[in-house]
Amino acid sequence: MPTYVARVRDAKGNAKKEKIIADSLSDARSALREQGLFVQELKENEAFDINKSFANFQTSMVSVTVKDRAVFSRQFAALVNAGVALVRGLGVLADQCTNPKLKKALMEISSDVQQGVNLSEAMRKHPQCFDGLYVSMVQAGETGGVLDEVLNRLAKLLEDVARLQNQIKSAMSYPVVVGVLATLIFLGMTIFLIPIFANIFKQMGGDLPAFTQLMLDISAFLTSPSAFSLFIIVPSMVFAYKQYYKTRVGRETMDRFFLKMPLFGDLIQKTATARFCRTFGALTRSGVPILTCLEIVRDTSGNQIVANAIDEARKEIQTGGMISIALQKEQVFPAMAIQMISIGEETGEIDKMLMKVADFYEDEVEQAVKALTSIMEPIMILFLGGMVGSILVAMYLPMFAIFEKLG
Numbered sequence: 001m002p003t004y005v006a007r008v009r010d011a012k013g014n015a016k017k018e019k020i021i022a023d024s025l026s027d028a029r030s031a032l033r034e035q036g037l038f039v040q041e042l043k044e045n046e047a048f049d050i051n052k053s054f055a056n057f058q059t060s061m062v063s064v065t066v067k068d069r070a071v072f073s074r075q076f077a078a079l080v081n082a083g084v085a086l087v088r089g090l091g092v093l094a095d096q097c098t099n100p101k102l103k104k105a106l107m108e109i110s111s112d113v114q115q116g117v118n119l120s121e122a123m124r125k126h127p128q129c130f131d132g133l134y135v136s137m138v139q140a141g142e143t144g145g146v147l148d149e150v151l152n153r154l155a156k157l158l159e160d161v162a163r164l165q166n167q168i169k170s171a172m173s174y175p176v177v178v179g180v181l182a183t184l185i186f187l188g189m190t191i192f193l194i195p196i197f198a199n200i201f202k203q204m205g206g207d208l209p210a211f212t213q214l215m216l217d218i219s220a221f222l223t224s225p226s227a228f229s230l231f232i233i234v235p236s237m238v239f240a241y242k243q244y245y246k247t248r249v250g251r252e253t254m255d256r257f258f259l260k261m262p263l264f265g266d267l268i269q270k271t272a273t274a275r276f277c278r279t280f281g282a283l284t285r286s287g288v289p290i291l292t293c294l295e296i297v298r299d300t301s302g303n304q305i306v307a308n309a310i311d312e313a314r315k316e317i318q319t320g321g322m323i324s325i326a327l328q329k330e331q332v333f334p335a336m337a338i339q340m341i342s343i344g345e346e347t348g349e350i351d352k353m354l355m356k357v358a359d360f361y362e363d364e365v366e367q368a369v370k371a372l373t374s375i376m377e378p379i380m381i382l383f384l385g386g387m388v389g390s391i392l393v394a395m396y397l398p399m400f401a402i403f404e405k406l407g
Contacts, residue, residue: 002023002044003019003020003021003044004019004020004025004028004043004044005019005043006018006020006028006037006039006040006042007039007041007042008032008037008038008039008040009037009040010036010038018032024107024111025044025107025108026087026091026111029042062099062100062101064099064101064102064105064128064129065162066161066162069129069130069154069158070154070155070162072093072102072106073151073155073158074152074155076093077148077149077151086113087110087114090107090109090110090113091107091110094106094110101128101129102129105128105129109122109125109126112125118139118142119138120135120138132296132299133283133296133300136288137153137154137282137283137286137288138150138151138154140287141286143287153282153286154282156282157278157279160278163362164271164274164362167365167369168267168271168365170373171373174373175380178381181384182380182383182387182388183387185384185388186387186388187222190219190222190391191219191223194215194219195219197395198216198219198220201398204398208397208398211390211394212394212395212397214394215391215394216394248304252304252308255303255304256305258303259305259332263376264372266368267365267369267372268303269332269333269334270334270361270365271365272306272332272333273334273357273361274357274358274361274362274365275301276297276306276310276333277337277341278355278358278362279296279297279300280293280297280354281350281353281354281355281358283297284350284351290317291314291317291318294323295314297310298310306332308330309326309327309333310327312326312329312330313327313330322342323341323345323350324338324345325342334361336360337361340357341353341354341357
């Protein structure tokens with residue numbers, strides 16, 4: 001069990017430090033109170049513990065997924081709706097949580113709430129588990145006294161996001177698997193098969209076709225010590241790309257390129273539209289101010305060009321303009337989505353309209369994923385066949401030349 005260090009005051013008001021061993025912060029606090037001590041500060045002992053250090057390392061390597069947050073939100077909403085106290089509900093969910101990072105965060109949030117901190121402020125301390133969108137909606141739910149409703153909306157929002165992500169991953173998994181397989185086959189044949197033919201061609205003498213000589217040169221490079229330079233060049237290129245993408249210019253350039261990519265550009269645009277409308281609609285429905293909504297949606301858009309368009313809409317709102325007009329100027333979102341948002345602004349039911357647009361474009365993404373998968377399958381089969389076929393053709397071209405001479 002962990003050891004906790006506390007600054008306390010006794011019944012006479014004397015300040016002192018105490019060490020106590022307990023299962024959790026709440027248990028340590030309760031034990032100190034039973035001793036008649038008033039707790040001023042309580043924290044876990046920072047003494048080095050190799051087991052604890054290893055556990056912390058494992059926790060830091062784990063990420064909290066959208067599905068993890070969705071499950072927590074749904075369960076927490078049920079407990080709050082049933083009238084269970086926040087501290088007890090958080091403790092129950094922490095005990096049964098399988099994600100170590102989320103479990104640790106929930107334990108700390110429970111301790112903060114027990115000390116009188118608002119739930120949203122306690123969650124704000126754990127951005128890796130609860131982002132600005134989540135915290136803002138929880139804060140709106142606390143303010144309006146409808147925390148259970150907001151948590152249910154969050155659960156629905158996160159479930160929709162998770163479903164959208166799974167659709168994108170399913171579209172990408174096939175070409176990635178086939179691409180990796182084709183590369184491995186190409187490398188295997190180039191490194192192990194071509195050298196056998198190279199020896200045969202060497203014994204035969206004569207000039208080789210240009211394509212065959214190219215494949216032999218590639219094989220010679222991959223089987224030479226110089227090939228190890230690829231282990232430096234490839235990671236360096238990846239690192240350089242990541243550094244470039246971190247810059248504002250690089251991010252804007254690449255994100256604009258992604259939006260204009262054939263096949264994938266349309267899917268990225270529809271995904272961004274669905275995410276924008278779903279998130280914006282959930283925030284406005286929960287009572288979050290419009291400007292705050294746009295700021296949160298901008299930061300969670302995932303594409304700098306889309307984020308710029310949302311930021312322009314936010315500036316337009318500040319000067320008394322309309323969101324739809326600002327979005328139309330940027331020409332990022334589809335015309336139908338902008339028209340629907342405009343109707344929502346005119347009727348005063350923008351949250352309902354945003355949800356309808358989100359539903360429509362999520363269906364569009366699903367259809368686009370199916371279409372993209374059906375298109376990618378023959379393309380990847382041709383790619384795989386082309387890589388293998390190119391090696392076979394290169395190896396048999398000299399033999400055809402010999403047969404012609406013999407004939």
